Amino acid sequence: MSKVLSVTQLCKTYGEMVAVDGISFEVGCNEIVGLLGPNGAGKTTTINMILGVLAPASGRICIEGVDIATHRSRVLQRTNFAAVYAPLPGNLTVQQNLRVFGLLYGVKNLAERIEALLQQFDLEKFRDVKCGVLSSGEQTRVSLAKAMLNSPQLLLLDEPTASLDPAIARDIRSKIRDFAAQGTGGVLWTSHNMYEVEDVCGRVLFLSRGRLLLEGDPKTLPREHGKATLEELFISVAREPLTLKVE
Amino acid sequence: MYLTHIAAVVLRQFYLIRGSLSRVLPLFVWAGIDIVLWGFITKYLNTVTSAGFNFVPSLLGAVLLWDFLIRVMQGVTMAFFEDVWSRNFLNIFATPLSISEYLSGLVLSSIATSSVGLVVMVVLATTVFGLSFFVYGLMLVPFFLVLFMCGIALGIFGSGVVLRLGPPAEWFVWPIPAIISPFVGVFYPLSTLPRWMRYISRVLPPSYVFEGMRAIVSGGSTSPHGLLWGACLAVLYILLACWFFTRVYRYAVHTGLIARYSAETLS
Numbered sequence: 001m002s003k004v005l006s007v008t009q010l011c012k013t014y015g016e017m018v019a020v021d022g023i024s025f026e027v028g029c030n031e032i033v034g035l036l037g038p039n040g041a042g043k044t045t046t047i048n049m050i051l052g053v054l055a056p057a058s059g060r061i062c063i064e065g066v067d068i069a070t071h072r073s074r075v076l077q078r079t080n081f082a083a084v085y086a087p088l089p090g091n092l093t094v095q096q097n098l099r100v101f102g103l104l105y106g107v108k109n110l111a112e113r114i115e116a117l118l119q120q121f122d123l124e125k126f127r128d129v130k131c132g133v134l135s136s137g138e139q140t141r142v143s144l145a146k147a148m149l150n151s152p153q154l155l156l157l158d159e160p161t162a163s164l165d166p167a168i169a170r171d172i173r174s175k176i177r178d179f180a181a182q183g184t185g186g187v188l189w190t191s192h193n194m195y196e197v198e199d200v201c202g203r204v205l206f207l208s209r210g211r212l213l214l215e216g217d218p219k220t221l222p223r224e225h226g227k228a229t230l231e232e233l234f235i236s237v238a239r240e241p242l243t244l245k246v247e
Numbered sequence: 248m249y250l251t252h253i254a255a256v257v258l259r260q261f262y263l264i265r266g267s268l269s270r271v272l273p274l275f276v277w278a279g280i281d282i283v284l285w286g287f288i289t290k291y292l293n294t295v296t297s298a299g300f301n302f303v304p305s306l307l308g309a310v311l312l313w314d315f316l317i318r319v320m321q322g323v324t325m326a327f328f329e330d331v332w333s334r335n336f337l338n339i340f341a342t343p344l345s346i347s348e349y350l351s352g353l354v355l356s357s358i359a360t361s362s363v364g365l366v367v368m369v370v371l372a373t374t375v376f377g378l379s380f381f382v383y384g385l386m387l388v389p390f391f392l393v394l395f396m397c398g399i400a401l402g403i404f405g406s407g408v409v410l411r412l413g414p415p416a417e418w419f420v421w422p423i424p425a426i427i428s429p430f431v432g433v434f435y436p437l438s439t440l441p442r443w444m445r446y447i448s449r450v451l452p453p454s455y456v457f458e459g460m461r462a463i464v465s466g467g468s469t470s471p472h473g474l475l476w477g478a479c480l481a482v483l484y485i486l487l488a489c490w491f492f493t494r495v496y497r498y499a500v501h502t503g504l505i506a507r508y509s510a511e512t513l514s
Contacts (some may be wrong), residue, residue, distance in 0.1 A: 008425050010299040014503070028337050044506075045431070045503075048337075048503070049508045051337075051341040052340075052341065052499060052500075053340050053341050053500060053505045053506050054505070054506055055500045055501045055505050056495075058508075063394075072343075072345075073343040073344075073345055076341065076342060077343045078342040079341075081341060081494070083337070085337075087333075087334075087337055088338060089259075089329075089333035089338075090333065091263060091266075091267075091329075091333055092262055092263070093262075096259075096262045100258055100259045100262070101338070101342065103251045103252065103253070103254055103255035103258065104251075104252055104255045104339070104342040104343065104344050105342060105343065106249065106251055106252070107341065146338075208406060227356065
């Protein structure tokens with residue numbers, strides 16, 4: 001499996017506080033990798049560094065083998081993201097937002113691409129509605145449509161289904177699974193919903209206090225560490241990371 | 248540099264202005280009010296001072312030129328503030344957009360928005376108050392050019408200040424033209440100023456424009472060397488402002504301020 005994302009010995013410190021402490025991992029083509037951990041574990045910090053909006057203290061991030069530190073624009077052309085804390089400007093309509101970001105990502109045949117995404121994410125009726133008046137679930141769908149605009153090689157999703165009802169969340173999961181399976185890209189996904197992670201991710205990475213604690217298949221990892229479910233394993237990582245049987 | 252990236256920044260501003268009366272009106276209302284106010288003041292001054300001197304080209308012309316600089320500066324800062332107000336930094340700076348493209352987009356937006364204000368001011372000043380631009384001759388072109396460049400430099404610098412200090416620092420940006428105006432002699436010759444203020448005037452490009460304008464109106468000629476020096480200073484200030492903004496941006500990326508901009512500071 002070819003590598004879409006390669007993170008090597010990534011560190012971020014804020015003064016004395018170590019937010020990310022020398023983590024290394026990869027995301028392969030057609031792979032959905034879950035980045036898990038309790039609040040403050042360093043997930044969003046890691047995603048921000050991969051997006052180029054936060055400079056690492058040390059370490060290397062390569063997307064399709066290209067270093068973001070030296071080829072920022074080229075790398076970000078092939079990357080995109082959706083995060084619950086980064087809604088699109090509420091004073092532009094859905095279509096206007098997609099057009100502006102489509103130009104920023106250099107999307108070819110933009111009008112057709114926007115139409116396809118409006119249809120795919122069931123946003124046609126909101127085309128001329130300002131994003132600020134949409135429900136949180138609808139805004140999430142717009143953010144996901146934006147994230148798919150440039151058919152990214154690397155898709156970063158920070159709790160993408162946090163504000164969606166179960167039916168829409170399942171639909172979104174299915175779309176992202178299709179994206180990973182059909183295209184040539186990979187997905188890095190953070191979520192606190194362990195059912196979702198088990199359902200979607202082929203591999204998970206557990207972060208705690210900025211360190212990568214565990215890595216493996218979400219279906220077998222809990223048993224390997226003496227836990228019945230992924231949720232139990234998550235709680236152990238959050239509460240007592242040092243007591244885990246790390247192999 | 249990709250034109251589509253720059254076009255995206257301009258298009259965003261176009262969408263915002265097109266759909267909002269509260270964004271359209273400020274493009275020309277305050278500038279128009281200034282021209283009306285100063286138009287009547289100059290008319291009054293023409294009636295109470297010695298016969299033969301016309302205040303319209305010196306005073307009203309100066310107000311028009313100064314307002315143009317303010318519109319250009321605000322054109323840049325307002326386009327930047329749209330990203331501040333909509334908390335859009337994370338979205339926009341996680342795209343392939345480079346800082347030079349972003350700043351170019353802000354400048355192009357400013358050209359469009361300040362042109363609206365300029366047209367309204369020119370129409371009012373010429374039709375209602377009889378201001379004739381033929382008085383200034385071809386020197387009007389370098390006058391506008393120097394003031395335009397100075398407005399761009401101030402706008403980029405002001406945007407950098409807000410990026411560094413957070414949204415409340417807008418307060419620092421709005422009064423910048425008012426702080427500069429006493430030093431550049433918008434309404435009076437620089438010889439009126441005390442010596443220490445004249446030293447500051449020498450490094451401010453608009454000083455050369457307003458001195459040149461007054462020289463032409465009083466029947467003399469403007470110093471091309473002075474104006475050229477003013478233009479060189481304006482170019483230098485644009486470069487310094489871009490450097491400042493880039494430094495602030497890098498600081499924000501290094502410290503995480505871009506990702507947590509709503510917090511205003513990192514402490």
